[in-house]
Amino acid sequence: MLRNVTTLIALASTLLLLPAARMQDSRSTEASHIPTPAEGYSVHVTAPHLVNGHVMGPYHHYCKVIAPDPQIVCLIFDSTESNVPLSQIEFIMAKKLTRPSVNRADWNRLWHDHAVEIAGGRVKVLDLAPEKAKEVADLVSTTDGLIYSFQYDGKLPNGKITMAQAVGHIPLTASEYEQSRKAMSAGGTGTK
Numbered sequence: 354m355l356r357n358v359t360t361l362i363a364l365a366s367t368l369l370l371l372p373a374a375r376m377q378d379s380r381s382t383e384a385s386h387i388p389t390p391a392e393g394y395s396v397h398v399t400a401p402h403l404v405n406g407h408v409m410g411p412y413h414h415y416c417k418v419i420a421p422d423p424q425i426v427c428l429i430f431d432s433t434e435s436n437v438p439l440s441q442i443e444f445i446m447a448k449k450l451t452r453p454s455v456n457r458a459d460w461n462r463l464w465h466d467h468a469v470e471i472a473g474g475r476v477k478v479l480d481l482a483p484e485k486a487k488e489v490a491d492l493v494s495t496t497d498g499l500i501y502s503f504q505y506d507g508k509l510p511n512g513k514i515t516m517a518q519a520v521g522h523i524p525l526t527a528s529e530y531e532q533s534r535k536a537m538s539a540g541g542t543g544t545k
Contacts, residue, residue: 393417394428396489397479400470402441402517404502411477412441422447423492429500438510441517443500451497452537457530460497465519468494473521 394415401410414427429441451464470476471490478486504513525533 394426396481398427398476398489399479400476401520402500402502403520403522404517405515408520411475414443416443416445422450423496424450425493425496438505438508439503440505441500441502443498445493445496445498448495448497448533449537449540452530452534455497457525457527460530461524463516464497464499465522466525467496467498467519469523470498470519470521475520 394417396414396416396418398414398416399411400414401408402412403409410431413430413433415430416425416427418425423445424447425445427443427445428439429443430437431440445467448466451460455464467476471494476490476493478489481489498519500517500519502515502517504511504515
């Protein structure tokens, strides 16, 4: 009988201490959490893209600011299904970085102006209050984008990458591009 009482007391003590142990374990897990590069892709945006000459999408962009210039990277998916494969990556860079560094022919072929894309009404910032969504759109309007599109044969990636483009992309003339380069070098606003 004494053995059963001792066992019961030991079991009760363990049960009473379990929540404290779990709390301590939770705190040590939180304290030891080391952020990974994959964290923070939380700004959800949709927009169609021109892929291999065809308007496709809208694509679901999950974006993260990686530097305050701004420099933003978006992981892009065809849908919001939890197991959908990555279909594209977009690099969104401040015009003050791209315009002085990228020649006009490459910019016209590969890059697009987010001020033009956003003004076209095809970009939607989701999951944020309207004021915050406008702040995001205003910030992104000061940038240019470059989209890598991964090609698949059915469900298998085939190793081919093409460059997608914004719907409504407007190539810039030599004088327009030179004007934008000078404006960005001088600390311009980022609009065209």
